[in-house]
Structure formats: C-alpha cells, structure tokens
Amino acid sequence: MRKKILLGLFVIVFYIYFLSAFLINNYREAYLVNRSLSLISSYSEKLHESVGRYDVGLTGTIDVKANYKGAHGENYPAQYNYNFEVSDKLYFEDTSLSYFDINTEWLKVFSVLGRLKNLDLKKYLDITTEKNDIVVSYDAKYINDILGSEFENTYVKIHTRGITRKFDKIVITLDEIVVTINDKEIIVNSDGNEIRIVPNDAGFFIAINNILKGNIFVNDDNCSGSLVIGDRVYYFEVSGDNAIVKFSNEASIYNSIEMNVHFSKLELKKMSVSANFDDNPIIRYLSEARYSLWNPKE
C-alpha cells in the first residue's frame, strides 16, 4: 500500500512538472513578445523624454565667452557672437557674415533614436520561432516612414536562455545596424561602431566607441549632461528656447569656452567662407582637443 502511494506521488510530481513546462512553453512566446515590445516602448519613451522633448531649433544665436589662459591659470574672457544653423552641417556665421561649418554626421543617429517612440511595435507582419528564439518581422516601408530612414531588412529577434526559455535580450536588425536591448541597456552596433545607452533613474549613461562617455540628466524643467571625450569634458543644458554649452577643460590657449545658445528663427546669409577659420575659438579649441568619434563606413 505504501509502495503504491509513493509511486503515485512520484507520478503526480513528474506529471505536474512536465505539464507546467509544456503550458509555460506554449504561453511563453506570447509573453516574451509582449514583454519585449513593452521594453522597447519604455526605452523609446525615455529616449524621447530626453532627446526629443525639446523643440531644439535649427537656427539661432550663440554668445561665446572664450576664457584665455593667464600666466598662472587665470581666466581672461573674450566675447564672440555668431548666428548658427543646423542643416547638412553645423554652420556659424559672424557679424561680418562670413561663416565656418562643422560636420555632424553622427548626430543623425540621435534624431533616429528620438523618433523611435512613434513606432507602433504591435504592427508586425509575422512571428516565427528559430530554435529557442522568437523572430518578429516588420514591414520595412512602415519603419522607414516613421524613422525617416531607408532600411531594407527590419526585424526583431527575441533571445531566450535556459530550459525554461527565460528572457535574455532583444536584437533589432535594421540592415547593418544592430540594436541589442536587455533589461539594463541598449547597444547599437553599426559598421564597427558601438553606442551604448544605459537608462537610469536620473536619465541615462551613454558611450560611443568607448571614446565618448556621458551622463544625461532628465529633469522636469531641463535636460543636462556631461560628455567626456578623451580627457576633455563638454557640458550642456537645454531648457525651453535656450541652451548652455561649455567646453570645460584647458585646450589650445583657453582655460574653457562657454556658450549661451538661443534658438530662434533666422536665416544665415553665408556671404563668404571665414578667412580666419583657425582663429575662431570653437575651432581652435576643438582642433587641439582632436578626436575621432565615429569610424567611417568602409
């Protein structure tokens, strides 16, 4: 009798165990897809809060205070005033209407990140399974319309681990751009470049190719941050129609450079290319703080 009871208990335990695994496995796919899409949506929302919430103007004015280095480290400020425009490049125009420009190719990545929130991730075409991974396919046209891009291949792969297929990470493929997302961070890889974004309760941490590292703080009334490139620190603060940008450390003949930016609608004349390009404090500072953030496409 006792033998039968024990055998019965044994069978029941094993039955419960395998039935559970079977049921969990079947509902797992739906759970993982929903969980993953929620995770992406929450990150998109957070990125939009920091990157996209300000209607950062494409034109405006910049007042530059260039702090010359004194003999014993003192600051001797000199003032410069420019109009600026962000279009295909970043243009600065001085009071004589001559201008200079800075290439800003890598800023385009952030404009894409800021638009992620607008994607409805439930508008997928298909869900399939590859071994233990779930593949969610999207219509490339839909993606491109929202992000302003030209991707051909657009799909999301949800990776799991262990025999219970616990959620591991999400890998989003947009042609050569691969975005890996887990509960902790977002990693974007493209042509040998890597952007790492780690959301936290104050905003997020960002690293580009381990050359740039930054902390972005998202506050109620402003967004601010420090970006460290090499051994130099660049600080910014955006609120409403204004921004402050500061190059904090010594470079060239300056202790630091502070810029007050005001966004407004205006048109640059760009009458002639500046003859004193190298003397401009922004260029002079950046030319010594030389860095290459982004590996070009081969």
Next chain:
Amino acid sequence: MNKNISVMMVIVIIIVISVSLGVFCFIKPSEHFNFAGAESRNALLKQVSDQAIINEKLNGIADEKKYTFTDAYVELNPYKISPLSAVIIFNTNKDEEVDVYINDKFATKIQATSRHIIPVYGLYEDFDNKVRLVMNGEEKTYSIRTKKSNIAYPLNVEYKQEGFYTDELYFTMASYKTYFTGWDIDGKLRFYLTVDNRMDVEWLPNGHFLIGVAEGQFAENFASFVEMDYLGKIYNYYVPSNGYSFEFQVLSDGNYMLAGGDKPVYIDEQVIYSVNKDTGETMDILNIANIIKSIDPEFDGSFLGQKAIRNSFYYDEAQDNLVVSLRGWNAVLSFSYKNKTLNWVFTNPENELFAHDIWRNYLVVSSSGNYPLGQHSVFITPDGNLGLFNNGYDRLHGFENNGNDLVSYYKDNFSSADVYRIINKQADLVWRYDENRSMFSHQYGSFRELNNGNYLIDFGYNLKDEYRLGESGKLSLAEANPDNIYATILEVDKSQNVLFKARSEEGKYRAFKNSLYAPTMANLDVSVLNIHNNLEKSSLMESNSKQINLNNAREWIYTSEFTRNTFTTNYDIKDDDAIDLFFVTENGKIFIFNYKDSDTKRQIFNVDLESGKYALYVKLNDLLYKTNMVIVF
C-alpha cells in the same frame, strides 16, 4: 529492497524540485566591484612611488658584485625622468677613487669606495657620449647613446663675449612646454626633466636641488616639493603644512624657508614660513595678511590672497630683513621675520592700496621716481641693496583688472633689472640694466647676482617688435599664445658689459646658473628616499556596503587622479558641488572622506588608511559613481 527504492524515489523528487526551483529562482550574485580587473594606483605620488622600485633595483645590482671596472653596469636615464643622465655601477676589491671625464672634459672625482655607483650628468642629446673613468692608473671608456630630446623650444645663443667661458649650465624654468631645462654656454641641451616640476629651483650644498611638484596644483600653488639630483633621483619628498609656491630659500642652518598660504594651494592669505629639512615640520611662520590687517584693518581684503601674486621673497638672515615681492600690489615689502613686523613698503606713493594715512609711516620714497611695477624676483645683494626684476607693467591697473589690453597702449613701457639702496625709507636707484629700453616683458622675469659677481637677468616674456607695433594686438592674447613673445637671458657684469646672451621663443619664468658637478663628490646613495608628510590627518567616517548600496553606482566618466594629499579630475567642480570620496575594501568596509561641501572650497588633505587596496568611489551631489580605480595604501 522496497524500502531502498522508496528512499531513492524521495531523493530523486527532492533533487528535481530543488533544480526546478533553482532554475526559476536564479539569483545573480551581487558584486559591487571587480578588484582584479580594476586599474591599480599607489596612494603615494607616482613620481615618488616609482623611485623606491628603481632604488631597490640599483641597490641589488651594486650588491650582486658581478660588474667590474672594465665591465660595468651602465644604464641611461635610470630614474626615467632625466634622459641626459646615466649611472655606472661596478665593484672593486678595495676602496678606489675614480676620475670621471664626460666627452673628454673632466667632470668630477668620485670619493673612494669599493661599491661604485657613479652618476653621469650632462650628456649631449642624440649623441654617442663617451664617459671615461680613470681609476688607479687604469682607464675605461663607456659609450652612452642618447636620443633626440624633441624639446619644443631650444635656447639660441646670440652672443658670447670673447674669452668668456663657463662650465656651468644656464638653467631655465618654463611652465608652458619645456619646464626645467639646462643649457651649456654653446646653447646645447645638457639636462631636462620629463616631469612637470617647477617653479623655483634652489640648489643645496650637496649639489642636489629643491623643486616643486605640480601634482594637484592650482594657479601654480603646489602641495609638495622634492630634493632631487640631476638623475631625477628623489632624496626627500615634502608635503609641508602650508603648501609651496614660487620660492624657496636655504637658510644658513640648512633648513628651508618657503612661500605658501594659510592652507596649501587654495590660498586666502599669504605666508612665508620655515621648515626643518630633516622632518619637513614647520618651525616658524609669518602671515602677511595678519600683519597688514593689524596695521590697516580696512586694507582691501581681496588683495590678501591669490590676487597679491606673491611671486618671490628673500631673507637676509644677518639683518633679519625679509623682502617679499607682491606683484599684484606693484609693491615690495620688508619685514622683520623674527618679530613679525613690517619695516617698509616700496611702491608708488599714489598706490591706492596704501591710501590710508597709516601707511605714511611705511612708504619708501624713490629719489629717481622709479618704483616697482608688476615686479619679480626680489633679492638682497651682498652689499645689502634691494635687487628686483622690474617688469615696468602696472599690474594693479592692467588688463587683468579691467585696464587696457591693447599692446599699443604699452608701446613706451620697458622692463629692467634694478638695484636700489634703501636707507631710512629713501630708495636710490644705484644700478639698472634695461637693454636700451627695447624689451617689455609684462610678465615673468628674474634677476640675481651670481657667485662670480655678475648678474643673471631673464627678460622672460618680451613682446616681439612687430607685435608691439601692431594696432590690434592684446596683452591677454600674448599671455595665452606664445607666438608673439620671446625670452632673453643675459649674463651682465656690473659695468653693464654683456658677457652672454641667449634667446628662446618660449616664455621663461626664471633663469639660473649652476654647475652639474662639484670637483669631488660621493658615490650615489640609492637607498635614500624619505617622505615627510606634515599635513594634519583628515578625518574619515566609517560605514559598510550593507548600509550603503554600492551596486547601483554609476560609472565615473571623468578622469581622476588621487594621491593621499590630492584629488584632481577633469570634471569641472563647481563652487556649490558637494563631493565625498569613498574608499571601499574587498570585504565591503567603507571609509568616507568629505572632500568638499556645497559651501566649502576644494582642499589639500591627508587621507591615511591602513595598508591595503581600496576601490575608489566618488559621491557627487547625492549620486554615487564608481571610478574603476583601486588605490593601494
């Protein structure tokens, strides 16, 4: 048998349930810091901590006794910071003297010993130097090949009087690029350091010199200085109680007098004080601010700290006359160091800082109408006169204080080396050299009387003529950008004959003249390395990783340099930032140092922890950051 099967089945069930629970309830172990993978730094200043390892190595080589006179150990730049120096090590059966010739010139006689550690100084750069040793009638020549220095600004000799010769080097100090360098009479580089040590250099009777260490410096106020030789070997490392800036003097009793502040580096009041050379302990202190305020309580307090620009002093011990140059005041002050009282003030009588009537008792009147303007490098000559490098630049009303910045405004200004006789508060200009009023060095500059009775003058930051003639040139820009300046170094006799003249395209803060070798000297004692930390120990709070959650610490993205006395970072520390430094042991004990509150200034400190490894965290305004650095105490 049935019982055994039952037991086995129960065991299997337990195992299955346990494994299942384990899979579902997988918990990652918490690890707040990876000590093994982190960058390790010594809490002692690197320049000093590196020396102990090198000393041990060289001592070991000398103790091995495997090198002989004809087969010696030769190493170029053994201390890694003086590329034109070397060491030769060998042993002999009995004590022997050794004569040293460097590139066919006699250098020195090394005193008798059987354990030879011979310092070699003054090698030529990019050259196959020949060092010939002569011992007991026997000779051996060693070749030491040096690399090119790539020193950014050479010294160009423009003139040497016929027949004028010296074996001594002209040393220069520049805080822009080249720091401390030594050049021979032909303008050849014979010495340089690859570390940022500056501003003043003071030679000791034993041939070593004192020099400041720039680690943790702010506005060229330093936390520490070293006694060093031309190999770059450190004998004594001093962290004095009141910091150090711009000037030392070796007193007749062998102790040191230095300029510093009420606290190290972040100065609110200027002090001159003396320290014991064997311990670094403060012996006596003169607080300039206190003396000024005791005379004139309404003296402009903003000029008592950094703004004073206390750039030199000289103490005539026999007369108890301490003269101090305060460039920011356009004034030279004389004190009784023993009594802590003011003797006189040498400045233009119109100087508004001394407008109150009380100052009439102290002001010196110049018979020639010449007064110090933005001066440097005060000293007392052997016959009791006051020497100074007179920049001829009204620093009190200069562009730095909203005065005129255009170079053209100063087109008639000139700099000079002046000697005044001051008796009963009357100053007579008894000697002046001004290179026909052709040079205007609005900053930098030095002037000293040499042992041979000549004067060494450094017009340290002359504006180039074409720049002076321009309409738009600015002094502030010249200060930041050396393209339009040059330095001129002259050795001049008392009859104003120029014996030596050289030019550099880099601003030179000071110039010195000294020899590399004494006629005889002892072997190197590589075992000596003394550390004198005389700062009051900083208080630390204790906690642990159970009370403070370290797991959510963010990455500290800024640079950070930590020694037990200094914390520097490229994070722009704001006045209202609050910063704590956390030192965390491997078993989670935390020691917290309050570096700065929101209403206090940055500081030089003395964090003293037990020997061991500590992970460094930074708490900045309530957010905790991990530096990925381990500090080894």
